[in-house]
Amino acid sequence: MDLWNYLEYGAWGLAALLALHMVVDWLRTDSTYSEDVLTSSREGEIEAIAEEHKAREARHG
Amino acid sequence: MAHYHPPRQGKASQLFDVVVLVVLTVGALFVPLWLNLAGATKSVTAPVENPTWESLGQNAAQAAKYEALGHTPESAHDLILARFDYSFSIGALVTMIVVIVLYYALILRFSEVEYREVISEKFGE
Amino acid sequence: MADFDITSQKMDGMGPHGTKVGLLRVLGPAHVWALGVGIVLVGEYMGWNFSVGKGGAYAALIACWFAGILYSCVAMIDSEVTSTVASAGGQYTQAKHIIGPLMAFNVGLYLVFAYTMLEAANAITAGYLISVVASMTGYAAELDQRPFIILVIMFLAWLNYRGVLATLTFNLVITAVAFSAIIILFLSTSGVLGGGIMEHAALFEGHELPYGWIGVLAAMHFGLWYYLGIEGTTQAAEEVRSPARALPFGTLAGIMTLLIAATLTWYVCSGILPWEYLGDGVDGAVAPLFDAARLSGSNALVWLLGFGTLFATLASANGCINDASRAWFAMGRDKYLPGWFGAVHPRYRTPYRAIVFLVPIALIFALGAPLDQVITFSILSGLLGYTFMPLNIILFRRKWPLDTIKRGYEHPFHPIPAITLLTLCGVTFFAVFLGYGTQLVAMIGFYIVVSLWFHFWRYRFVNRGAQFTMPWPKPRGY
Numbered sequence: 097m098d099l100w101n102y103l104e105y106g107a108w109g110l111a112a113l114l115a116l117h118m119v120v121d122w123l124r125t126d127s128t129y130s131e132d133v134l135t136s137s138r139e140g141e142i143e144a145i146a147e148e149h150k151a152r153e154a155r156h157g
Numbered sequence: 158m159a160h161y162h163p164p165r166q167g168k169a170s171q172l173f174d175v176v177v178l179v180v181l182t183v184g185a186l187f188v189p190l191w192l193n194l195a196g197a198t199k200s201v202t203a204p205v206e207n208p209t210w211e212s213l214g215q216n217a218a219q220a221a222k223y224e225a226l227g228h229t230p231e232s233a234h235d236l237i238l239a240r241f242d243y244s245f246s247i248g249a250l251v252t253m254i255v256v257i258v259l260y261y262a263l264i265l266r267f268s269e270v271e272y273r274e275v276i277s278e279k280f281g282e
Numbered sequence: 283m284a285d286f287d288i289t290s291q292k293m294d295g296m297g298p299h300g301t302k303v304g305l306l307r308v309l310g311p312a313h314v315w316a317l318g319v320g321i322v323l324v325g326e327y328m329g330w331n332f333s334v335g336k337g338g339a340y341a342a343l344i345a346c347w348f349a350g351i352l353y354s355c356v357a358m359i360d361s362e363v364t365s366t367v368a369s370a371g372g373q374y375t376q377a378k379h380i381i382g383p384l385m386a387f388n389v390g391l392y393l394v395f396a397y398t399m400l401e402a403a404n405a406i407t408a409g410y411l412i413s414v415v416a417s418m419t420g421y422a423a424e425l426d427q428r429p430f431i432i433l434v435i436m437f438l439a440w441l442n443y444r445g446v447l448a449t450l451t452f453n454l455v456i457t458a459v460a461f462s463a464i465i466i467l468f469l470s471t472s473g474v475l476g477g478g479i480m481e482h483a484a485l486f487e488g489h490e491l492p493y494g495w496i497g498v499l500a501a502m503h504f505g506l507w508y509y510l511g512i513e514g515t516t517q518a519a520e521e522v523r524s525p526a527r528a529l530p531f532g533t534l535a536g537i538m539t540l541l542i543a544a545t546l547t548w549y550v551c552s553g554i555l556p557w558e559y560l561g562d563g564v565d566g567a568v569a570p571l572f573d574a575a576r577l578s579g580s581n582a583l584v585w586l587l588g589f590g591t592l593f594a595t596l597a598s599a600n601g602c603i604n605d606a607s608r609a610w611f612a613m614g615r616d617k618y619l620p621g622w623f624g625a626v627h628p629r630y631r632t633p634y635r636a637i638v639f640l641v642p643i644a645l646i647f648a649l650g651a652p653l654d655q656v657i658t659f660s661i662l663s664g665l666l667g668y669t670f671m672p673l674n675i676i677l678f679r680r681k682w683p684l685d686t687i688k689r690g691y692e693h694p695f696h697p698i699p700a701i702t703l704l705t706l707c708g709v710t711f712f713a714v715f716l717g718y719g720t721q722l723v724a725m726i727g728f729y730i731v732v733s734l735w736f737h738f739w740r741y742r743f744v745n746r747g748a749q750f751t752m753p754w755p756k757p758r759g760y
Contacts, residue, residue: 100421107429111436115641118443122638125627134625136302137615139369140751161746163617171620174740178619178732179643182395185728186651186659189720199335199562218484219556225577226559236565237558241336243496243716253715253722260726261669267737268382273760275383278747280756 160278199239208234305370306631308447309522314515314532316454317604319539320597321400321511323460326540326547327594328407328563329657331570333504335561336717337497339552340490342561344498345505346548348706350541353509355703356668357537358693359675361530364516365690367752368525370633371612372516372605373667373674378616379752380678383744385670387618387736388729392667393517393609398640399660400511401602402647404595405431406656410568411592431648438600439641442607445630446521453600456593461543463590467571468546471554471578479578480553489557496716502706503661503713508544510664511598512536513671517605526690550574564654603637603644610636617743618736658718662725665714669707672700681757 126134166174205212208230210220215237223233334342360373369375374393378386409427416425441449469475491497515533522528551560551570554577559566567573575587611633614623627634647656679696693699714722 098421098423100416100419100423100425104426104429107433111429111433114433114436114440118440118634118638118641121443122634125629125634129628131625133302133628135615135621137304137624137626138301138751139371139375139612139615139749140753163743163745166617166620166743168622171622174620175639177735181728181732181735182643183646185724186647186655189724190651190655214488215556216484216487218481218487222481222485222554222556222577223559226555226573228559233559236562239558239562241493241500241717243493243500245716245719249719250712250715253711253719256723256726257711260730261673263730264385264388264733265381265673267733268385270382271384271737271741272382275746275750276757276760279750280760281747 160281161274199241201235201238202240204238205234213237303626303628303631305520305626305633306446307521307523309450309518309528311528311532311535312454313447313450314518314522314528315536315539316450316457316597317518317601318512318515318533318536319461320453320457321397321514321601321605322509322536322540322598323457323543324404324407324594324598325507325510326464326543327460327571327591328569329403329507330504330544330547331551331560331567332507332563332654333501333561334552334557335563336493336504336713337499337501338489338492339486339548339557339560341493341498341501342505342552343545343548345501346508346544348502348709349505349508350544352506352668352703352706352710353512353540354537355699355706356513356671357533358699359671359703360513360516361533361691362689362693363675363678364519364529364533365526366687366754368519368522368529369612369751370517370520370608372519372609373513373670374609374612376516376674376678377670379750379754380674380681381670383618383741383749384733384737387613387740388733389667389670390609390613390618391729391732392663392670393514394606394640396660396663396667397511397514397602397606397609398644399647399656399663401435401599401606401644402651403653403656403660404599404602405434405644405648406653407569408434408592408595408599411588411595415588428649432645434596434599435603435641435644435648438596438603439637441600442603443627443630443632443634443637446518446604446632449600449604450518453597457597460590460594460597461539463586464543464546464550464571467575467578467583467587468550470580470583471550471574480549482553485553485556492557499709500713500716502710503717506661506664506710507657508547509537509540510661511601511605512540513664513667514601514605517608520608530691547571554578603640606640607633607636610640616749617745618740621743655721658714658721659725662714662718662722665707665710666726666729668703669711672704672707675700681759682754683758686758687754 210230213230333345363376364372367376367379374386374390377389409431412430413425413427441452472478472480515529515536519525519529551574554574555567555570560570569591572587572591575583610623613619614621614636623636625635676697684692
């Protein structure tokens with residue numbers, strides 16, 4: 097066995113480990129939180145806040 | 158105008174849509190490969206017998222670089238003489254132009270229809 | 283459930299419309315620069331030299347500068363639009379607000395494919411580099427590249443999964459190293475620091491334009507490779523602290539960096555390597571800067587450029603995963619794709635499902651397709667995207683003239699950049715046609731089929747008015 101053979105096995109192992117970590121964390125996250133929370137992100141939310149702010153100011157002003 | 162309420166999509170239907178997209182994508186890349194239609198290859202049109210650096214059209218400086226890279230005139234022969242063929246038919250060129258223009262025309266047309274609906278709902282009277 | 287707090291004032295994206303977990307606003311202009319330049323710089327380390335093969339060294343330089351003009355237009359147009367449309371999804375969201383849903387769907391797919399293919403190309407190159415290192419250190423047998431290709435993709439996907447700040451800080455460091463390596467190579471071989479080894483005149487003699495002027499046109503195809511991906515900076519828009527300032531700044535600084543790097547790269551490589559060798563990226567110069575370093579006779583330069591090449595491929599793949607997943611996520615969030623993809627990780631605040639889903643896709647292409655095909659698929663998707671941009675800016679200025687919405691950046695000389703960009707795209711389509719006409723038609727056939735699929739099936743799941751999220755007035759003419 098050469099150093100590079102060990103490196104090949106090491107790369108396979110490390111890749112599998114990282115993949116496993118992602119998949120486990122993904123499944124755990126999906127089962128811990130409700131789908132409504134996870135997919136609650138909406139585009140332009142920050143801008144929307146600014147807009148409502150302006151609208152409110154206009155009403156009060 | 159009445160607001161449009163999209164149907165909720167079930168898990169199985171979502172999965173099916175993803176599979177359709179992936180199959181189309183992989184197909185677009187691999188079908189030209191399978192049909193052997195892909196790629197521009199270079200070829201040597203006028204090979205040189207018993208090549209020397211001079212007969213390959215290389216001056217002293219150029220030859221020195223090839224030698225530094227570990228090449229001999231024999232091993233560099235194909236590398237130096239291979240050329241692309243840029244000839245094409247007008248028919249193929251016209252086909253390409255028509256396909257591209259049609260594609261953008263199609264998208265812009267459908268987008269405009271959908272966009273008017275979006276705007277009228279968002280800024281609804 | 284203790285990991286997030288609905289009432290937190292520090293978390294962004296906590297809007298009144300229901301965002302409970304959104305992407306995190308943590309990035310500065312330097313990260314935007316690193317994202318843009320990081321994706322592209324690999325193009326200087328490999329791939330651009332195919333343009334030398336297409337038309338000779340001068341043709342490659344002309345292509346380099348014309349592609350530079352093309353991308354300067356892209357950067358200017360993009361900076362203006364994105365300084366107002368600050369959202370993950372970048373050009374996809376721009377298209378949705380300015381042209382319409384079907385265009386947006388197509389643009390989203392251009393982005394995902396351009397980046398995923400580029401990621402695959404990078405992983406292939408990294409695997410190849412490692413095999414070169416193996417044979418340089420005396421390993422006799424053929425190295426199995428697959429585990430290294432997979433490891434590169436897995437590691438970078440994992441990094442992306444765990445958070446955007448660490449991902450792009452990593453990119454900043456390795457991109458800076460790769461860029462410095464080019465500068466150092468230039469300084470030490472050009473004679474600026476003594477001992478120049480440039481031989482442009484002698485190397486060009488008799489080979490000025492080997493294909494004549496049509497070669498210059500053909501070279502435009504791979505001329506794009508010097509800069510391809512700089513437009514990806516807009517994908518970070520939802521994670522940048524002040525998008526209206528940081529995005530134009532990072533993007534324009536990025537294109538300037540690349541113009542310098544591209545010209546230096548051409549200068550060094552064409553002054554050291556004969557054009558036939560340089561122009562053949564398969565049997566000749568796979569990694570031209572690395573080859574130039576080998577001929578310089580300095581071991582230090584060989585190692586520096588070796589690491590530079592590896593870092594550039596990693597930075598690029600890393601940025602590609604970041605951008606492709608943002609675009610995929612944004613489309614999922616709008617139900618352009620199954621809504622399941624629109625999820626944000628509650629702790630890492632990343633679009634984790636999109637990241638995980640794109641891993642096997644990238645692996646299919648990295649392990650199953652030849653490099654030049656993958657590159658061409660990427661370039662074509664990019665090119666279709668650049669053709670969209672002039673249409674985008676013309677309609678943007680027409681529907682919302684300058685006085686109707688405030689822009690963080692206004693690009694000068696409108697509509698000259700748009701017209702220039704459209705013309706150069708036409709030239710590049712012709713260049714691609716000269717070599718890869720079949721793929722071009724196959725590719726557009728693919729986009730026509732998915733467009734019909736979207737219009738007649740998928741669009742029913744999309745909320746009509748709600749997808750227009752920018753606080754803009756009603757567009758002119760509607």
